Amino acid sequence: MVTTGDSQPTKHQEVGHKSLLQSDALYQYILETSVYPREPQAMKELREVTAKHPWNLMTTSADEGQFLNLLLKLINAKNTMEIGVYTGYSLLSTALALPEDGKILALDINRENYEIGLPIIEKAGVAHKIDFREGPALPLLDQMVKDIKLHGSFDFIFVDADKDNYLNYHKRLIDLVKIGGVIGYDNTLWNGSLVAPPDAPLRKYVRYYRDFVLELNKALAIDPRVEICQLPVGDGITLCRRIS
Numbered sequence: 493m494v495t496t497g498d499s500q501p502t503k504h505q506e507v508g509h510k511s512l513l514q515s516d517a518l519y520q521y522i523l524e525t526s527v528y529p530r531e532p533q534a535m536k537e538l539r540e541v542t543a544k545h546p547w548n549l550m551t552t553s554a555d556e557g558q559f560l561n562l563l564l565k566l567i568n569a570k571n572t573m574e575i576g577v578y579t580g581y582s583l584l585s586t587a588l589a590l591p592e593d594g595k596i597l598a599l600d601i602n603r604e605n606y607e608i609g610l611p612i613i614e615k616a617g618v619a620h621k622i623d624f625r626e627g628p629a630l631p632l633l634d635q636m637v638k639d640i641k642l643h644g645s646f647d648f649i650f651v652d653a654d655k656d657n658y659l660n661y662h663k664r665l666i667d668l669v670k671i672g673g674v675i676g677y678d679n680t681l682w683n684g685s686l687v688a689p690p691d692a693p694l695r696k697y698v699r700y701y702r703d704f705v706l707e708l709n710k711a712l713a714i715d716p717r718v719e720i721c722q723l724p725v726g727d728g729i730t731l732c733r734r735i736s
Contacts, residue, residue, distance in 0.1 A: 512684055512724050527554050534616035535584055538609050542579045545608065552582035552652065552678070556726035560650065560676070563731075564589035567674060569647040573597040575629045575661060576653030576678075580609035586650070587618035596622050599629040600653075630657065633664040644670040652678035655701040658708045662732075666717055669734050675718075680709055681728025 513519045528536070531554060542551045552560070560582055564572070570591060577583050577600035586596055600606055603626040613619050625632060636642045646669045651661055658677060665675050682705040685698050694702070709730070712720050718732040 512681055512726075512728065522555060527558050530558065532588055532616070534612055535581065535588070538579065538581050538584055538612045541608060541612065542581060545579065545605075547578070547605075550578045552585070553726040556678075556729065557581055557585040559723075559725050559729075561585045561589045563674070563676075564648060567647065570594045571645060571647050573599070573646050573649040573665075573668070575599045575649070575651045577606050577624070578602075578652075579605050580613055582650060582652065583622065584609065584613050584616065584618070586648075587613065587621045588616065590618075590621055594621050598622050598624045599632065600624070600626065601628060602626070629653065630660060630664070633661070633668070637664050637667050643667050644673075646670060647673050649673075649675045650678070651676065655679065655682075655708075656704045658704060659711055662708070662711070662715075666734065671734050671736065673734055675732040675734070677708065677712070677730045677732070679727045680705060680722060680730040681724060683727060 513522075531539075535554075535557060539551070539554060539557075542548055564586060569589070570593070572586055572590065572595070574583055574586065574596055577598050580598075583596065583598055587594075590596070598606075603624070606624060606626075610619070613622070644667075646665075649665050649669055651658065651665070653661075662675070662677075669675055682702055683694075683698050685692070685694055685702050686706055686709070688694060709722070712718065712730060712732060715732075717736050718734055720730055720732050722728065722730045
């Protein structure tokens with residue numbers, strides 16, 4: 493956890509925001525100046541509902557939701573996939589960005605969490621864009637990869653799920669995203685732990701998944717099939733644009 497000089501947790505860490513900025517005041521400035529004033533009402537409502545959930549740290553931060561929404565519009569995405577949905581904040585951000593006939597294949601092992609946000613998604617008028625599938629993603633991805641017609645069919649894929657499977661996802665998703673399309677991997681700076689000393693006091697789950705995130709970052713850095721850009725938005729997001 494990021495701490496201030498008096499060893500107190502910073503405010504945005506306490507309320508579940510996943511910014512790597514060391515200055516709480518600067519992060520609040522970003523939120524209050526350019527994020528919250530532009531946040532659609534439905535996303536605000538879903539963010540506030542999710543904040544009450546005991547696992548709220550799993551949600552996409554508001555600044556990252558804004559980033560994804562704009563990115564999808566910039567690349568004119570229409571057919572997308574999301575692996576790891578939780579209550580659907582990033583999913584709603586995507587659905588609002590897509591055209592009326594846009595589609596999102598949404599995969600998660602827990603439909604109960606998704607149903608927390610579903611009434612808000614329905615009220616926003618974008619539920620028809622979402623094809624939610626409950627269960628592990630890898631078996632479905634294996635089926636999809638076998639179908640040659642699905643190769644290169646996705647404009648954008650967002651991955652925010654089990655970090656120990658990120659490389660396994662990448663091996664499959666690289667066939668499913670189109671050339672020129674983008675895969676976004678969330679949490680690739682992993683609480684800032686990637687540069688922590690070996691004896692740093694890390695939470696158990698942070699320490700466990702750190703090596704998997706390090707492995708992914710090394711693999712993406714040398715993958716000749718993609719151009720990459722790692723951004724310190726939220727907990728870190730790496731964009732991979734397929735070039736071959």
